[in-house]
Amino acid sequence: MRISELSRRSGVPVATIKYYRREGLLPGGRALNPTTVEYDEEHVQRLRLIRSLIQLGGLPVARAREVLEAVEQPLDAFETLAVVHHALPVPAAETSGKDGKDGARRDEEEPGGAAGEAASAGAGARVEALIENMGWRISDASPHRPALAESLAVLSRLGTDYTTDDLIPYARLATSTADLDFAQLEGIEDHIALAERAVVLSVLFEPVVRLLRRLAQEDANHRRHDRNACGRGEGTGE
């Protein structure tokens, strides 16, 4: 197919395809003559993955290039997913980046180093205990392990300590959610397509999961209200 067809099939504009070519993200097509280049299905798959990594995953071009090079190796599906999964942007507490908006300075907000470090160390131990307790197999190189410790440390510094036992029910629900996620990957054989789906699932489907929690919280508020009203004898006589 010509570049215009490649653009239509992948949903990526011609100018952007040329940019990805220049950046070495997309291999060249087959030159039919000095002015015409032919592309194939592999280019369509590859472009979809590039788009997912950069536009949805928010990866810088250099990082996306690393992932693409890794995915090109003769990996199995397991390794392909592991590479992509660890390359994705890591969810973090929303405090950073928001600071200064209201004139507050972050360094003033943080309790002194010793207390902060103790909170971080305790949080790391709680994450390890949680992983062990759940029987989860998590690579030492996982970026999500220290990120979870940091989120727990932030909560500790703000006065809310979550113990391993507090987190286990949430971790069990996360396991069920991950099982639903992986059910969506069944039957995808092509590794490039699998990698693209994994990015969509982890990144693009994430707001859906977050919004479902918010909606469920609103309903839970109704249910709590009903329960409390009934408990105080203000209910409908049930």
Next chain:
Amino acid sequence: MRISELSRRSGVPVATIKYYRREGLLPGGRALNPTTVEYDEEHVQRLRLIRSLIQLGGLPVARAREVLEAVEQPLDAFETLAVVHHALPVPAAETSGKDGKDGARRDEEEPGGAAGEAASAGAGARVEALIENMGWRISDASPHRPALAESLAVLSRLGTDYTTDDLIPYARLATSTADLDFAQLEGIEDHIALAERAVVLSVLFEPVVRLLRRLAQEDANHRRHDRNACGRGEGTGE
């Protein structure tokens, strides 16, 4: 207590307390004499809520002021939580804001108006069907309802349609997660404290939930790998 003690108790620096005072977010204390002002427990609670809304929730000062005014009304706990919940920043697909980084222009990426509008309308209907199916009570004014429709529309435009039936298992897990969330609010009587906890739960605890899903995905990848290896007779003979 004096302002220095108020700062220590709330974890908010003196300069920031004075800024919140000037912006009308924090009521004045009792003037003991022309240079000394006395603050009380209510100021501590109120400061914690202000900090949560602005620094954790990322709300602009004007929006935080509206929430504080609403929470000051003689509301019950249900109404207090509803006001805070709808004021929080809404999770959104991460595509917006990321555009242009790689030289692509967003307007080129979007399929033409008609297709986009059809995807949005279909997504809205799927959200309504989901809410009805789950028996969730969601206010017409909920910002999470259109946000979920928008997230689903983005997925549709990228070639992945989630039906109501696809979403129901995720919604069930969201209900269980919301029940865990609300268990954390039990026993908090003071409405300002309740509002503060609700912000922490919805906003600051959110990265924890997201990271648990990522960790569980890594483990699910291991489990899928084991299963497939055994299925192909490459397993350990089990």
